Amino acid sequence: MTHNPGDRSGTLSDATAPLARRVPDDAxxxxxxxxxxxxxxxxxxxxxxxxxxxxxxxWSWRLLxxxxxxxxxxxxxxxxxxxxxxxxxxxxxxxLLRPVATWLQHRMKPGAAAGLTLVGTxxxxxxxxxxxxxxxxxxxxxxxxQVAAGLETVRDWVRTTFHITDAQFNSYFDTIREKVSSxxxxxxxxxxxxxxxxxxxxxxxxALFSLFFFLYEGPRIWSWVVGLFPRAxxxxxxxxxxxxxxxxxxxxxxxxxxxxVDAIGIGxxxxxxxxxxxxxxxxxxxxxxxxxIVGALLSGAVAVLLALVAHGxxxxxxxxxxxxxxxxxxxHVLQPFLLGKAVSVHPLAVILAIAAGSIIAGIVGxxxxxxxxxxxxxxxxxxxGDESQEELDREMTESADExxxxxxA
Numbered sequence: 001m002t003h004n005p006g007d008r009s010g011t012l013s014d015a016t017a018p019l020a021r022r023v024p025d026d027a028x029x030x031x032x033x034x035x036x037x038x039x040x041x042x043x044x045x046x047x048x049x050x051x052x053x054x055x056x057x058x059w060s061w062r063l064l065x066x067x068x069x070x071x072x073x074x075x076x077x078x079x080x081x082x083x084x085x086x087x088x089x090x091x092x093x094x095x096l097l098r099p100v101a102t103w104l105q106h107r108m109k110p111g112a113a114a115g116l117t118l119v120g121t122x123x124x125x126x127x128x129x130x131x132x133x134x135x136x137x138x139x140x141x142x143x144x145x146q147v148a149a150g151l152e153t154v155r156d157w158v159r160t161t162f163h164i165t166d167a168q169f170n171s172y173f174d175t176i177r178e179k180v181s182s183x184x185x186x187x188x189x190x191x192x193x194x195x196x197x198x199x200x201x202x203x204x205x206x207a208l209f210s211l212f213f214f215l216y217e218g219p220r221i222w223s224w225v226v227g228l229f230p231r232a233x234x235x236x237x238x239x240x241x242x243x244x245x246x247x248x249x250x251x252x253x254x255x256x257x258x259x260x261v262d263a264i265g266i267g268x269x270x271x272x273x274x275x276x277x278x279x280x281x282x283x284x285x286x287x288x289x290x291x292x293i294v295g296a297l298l299s300g301a302v303a304v305l306l307a308l309v310a311h312g313x314x315x316x317x318x319x320x321x322x323x324x325x326x327x328x329x330x331x332h333v334l335q336p337f338l339l340g341k342a343v344s345v346h347p348l349a350v351i352l353a354i355a356a357g358s359i360i361a362g363i364v365g366x367x368x369x370x371x372x373x374x375x376x377x378x379x380x381x382x383x384x385g386d387e388s389q390e391e392l393d394r395e396m397t398e399s400a401d402e403x404x405x406x407x408x409a
Contacts, residue, residue: 074356081365086203088368090210094218095249096256097121101215114215118208132280240379247378251371258334259289262296262326266303269322273315275307291366294354296327349373 077084097117104113213221222241229237267282275281281303288295300323308316350370357369 082199082203083206085364085368086207087210088372089364090207090214091248092252092368092371093121093207093211094214095245095252097211097215098218098249111216114212117215118212121211122208128283132277132283135277135279236383240382243378243382244375247375248371251374255290255371258330259286261334262286262289262299262330265326265329266300266323269326270303270307270319273307273311273319273322275303275315275319276310277306281306291354291363291370294366296323296330300324300327349377 100120101113101117104116107113108116226234226238226241263282263286266285267278270278270281281299284302285299288299291298300320303323304316304320307319350373353369353373354366357365357367359365
């Protein structure tokens with residue numbers, strides 16, 4: 001009986017079993033044929049196409065697809081901008097007025113609280129514009145004489161500084177008048193103004209109705225929106241809504257405080273310098289302060305221009321210093337303190353957002369562009385982040401306690 005070096009079952013052991021020939025993964029096949037690689041390319045093709053080119057090709061069609069989607073989305077938004085813009089304004093006003101409505105809901109029914117908040121807002125805005133109109137009507141006669149004298153002073157200063165003769169002044173004036181006259185027919189302009197007024201009235205009613213129902217049934221509307229998505233994604237959609245609402249509320253309330261400080265600072269400075277329509281300047285600064293960077297430039301330019309034509313270059317320079325001082329206070333103290341890093345958006349993103357919003361919906365689009373850019377930035381970080389479920393639950397609870405969640409705001 002011979003000795004079997006295998007195990008007791010009669011099979012060969014690992015020590016004596018014939019070893020299978022192992023070929024390294026990166027070794028060339030012995031038969032000379034190309035084997036396909038993991039990305040579907042044969043060895044010859046993979047060697048012919050560099051890895052960087054393959055990666056660039058993979059990214060190219062994805063970027064083209066994203067670009068096409070963004071383009072189609074922008075075209076769709078422009079088509080229905082008469083609806084989207086009023087709803088967006090209503091969302092911003094809801095984020096601003098929700099604490100007032102919540103306080104009233106503890107003392108009356110939700111419908112009555114929402115209606116009272118809406119009516120109070122309309123009355124307040126109407127009173128402000130009435131005061132502006134009354135100041136304008138009462139000071140228009142005095143402004144006419146001041147503007148005439150101021151323009152003559154500016155003309156003399158420019159003529160002596162830049163050596164421009166009266167003939168050149170008249171030539172420039174005639175050129176500007178011809179450009180204005182040839183810019184369009186008066187009838188076409190009137191028709192355009194009529195259409196714009198119709199759109200404005202329709203958008204105003206859409207914004208007011210949306211604001212009322214957002215204040216009255218905001219949680220129910222948000223629950224309905226979340227229910228439109230597949231069940232597996234609803235929790236993530238709800239958490240994204242919490243983040244978005246928290247960002248929008250923080251941005252709007254902080255911007256309101258900044259706008260008030262800007263309006264008071266520049267308005268008081270204009271009143272001290274006896275610039276015409278100081279109160280109207282303050283209201284204008286308050287409205288334009290909701291457009292970062294661009295709004296401060298426009299409102300400040302109006303204040304300086306009124307100071308120039310009413311009192312001359314000296315007072316205009318002082319007014320310019322007041323505007324710059326208030327804007328520096330806003331940029332270096334108020335904005336970092338009130339907003340911090342929670343809703344930080346890069347200045348380039350701010351400029352691009354304002355440009356895109358103005359192209360889609362004009363000045364109103366520029367108003368709503370930056371807060372929605374902050375929302376998209378925060379939601380994008382949330383969706384593509386690696387937050388655990390416990391962190392997500394804690395974040396939602398904190399936002400709900402602060403009044404940030406759409407269902408609890």
